[in-house]
Amino acid sequence: MRECFELRDTDAGGRIGELTVPRADVTVETPALLPVINPNLDTISPRRLAEEFGAEILITNSYIIYGTEDVREAALEDGLHELLDFPGAIMTDSGSFQLAEYGEIDVTSEEILEFQHAIGSDIGTPVDIPTPPDASREQAERELETTQERLEAAETVDTGEMLVNAPVQGSIYPDLREEAGRHAQGTDLDVFPVGAVVPLMNDYRYADMIDAVAGAKRGLGADAPVHLFGAGHPMMFALAVAMGCDLFDSAAYALYARDDRYLTVRGTRHLDDLDYLPCSCPVCAAHSPAELRELPDKQREKELAAHNLHVTFEEIRRIKQAIRAGNLLELVEQRARAHPTMLDGYRTLLDHADQLERSDPVSKGAFFYTSSESARRPEVLRHHRRLERLDVPDSLFLTEGSPGSGDEYDDSWRVEPPFGPFPRALSKSYPLTAEVPARTHRAALEAAADGVARLVETNPDTEFALGHRGWPTEVVARVPETVELIDLTESYD
């Protein structure tokens, strides 16, 4: 196990964890949001972030501090905590972003790490190479090699108690992300940012983002704290947490406020387009949209930034509660309805149901079937696998109806969409207690038929019959031909 990170609760790929930051003498509960502080701009003070918003950790850019002479001198003299006046943990970025934007920076990875240590950063970052999406595979491989050399060099820098980030790159090549994750996990570095995903999020490419994170996670293993670097829109937090991200940083709260953009968990709105404020934070409780529009520029920016932060922290709390209650994927389903590309992201998440299933608890509160995607949740996958291990008699009646009479079959099992068949004794166990709409969805029937097929194929010597409530022909076609079919809706006529 990595000493700095402990898992408390899990749901799908999401987890509540504790990140111990020894240099700050602080334990940060994850999923956590790190507000981004530009040391040269002061939208909302770090002290206020801690006291009003409950921020336990923030992130600032050591390269900007390094390059601004008076700030650099003050940071070296007094330390970062005093400079920013922040009581929690401080993570520092290294200038990789500037490197990606401007093509060069005037400091080496070792120098900037030593500088971060010297100014009292709690979690430092080497200069990695953020390979953009759609770079050629050759470029992604070449740059990944450089990043890996820098991580190895970072291990040799004396950073004392400062934790050190090990960024995971690899562009949109999942196998490179996986290799990068495995290499990073093999170093003695501490926290693992999945890098260069900002361009994906700017273009609403949530499906590619999920594939990149899933690849990195396969290489990293379960005990690694994962930071989705540059991801600050609350709309996609639940999705990213469900794939296993633990840390987010938000510059969005301040950048968006500057352009009169108002964050919600269902997307961004422009203040000019709002007739009502769909929020009860102190800012929205005290102002109407018209009143906000009439404020002087600087003040309006501050108020909007405060709202943006409130809604962002609120979503993090909602996600933690969902993990605790075991209904994170139901929250993701709701968020996925906010934008078609978010739905693509959720559908891609379910492509990795196999990976999620490993950390998903065996038992939770209740499974709510709320969309066709619910039929692909890890719980359904796990049930289908479990079917391969169940003992079956020589003849078995699988039915959506009553057990049937007489002794035509040795036993009768229930069939419930989306899970498929199971022995009646399991009826009260998770997830078979699921709440499913009475107007059953086609995807749920198909998943149930696939469950039947799984059981039949695993037990070729058993004689099966299936009693179904009028399944469409295409659904029934998924059941092996050897199964005797009884349409219960016809027999009741």
Ligand SMILES: [Zn+2]
């Ligand atoms: Zn608000």
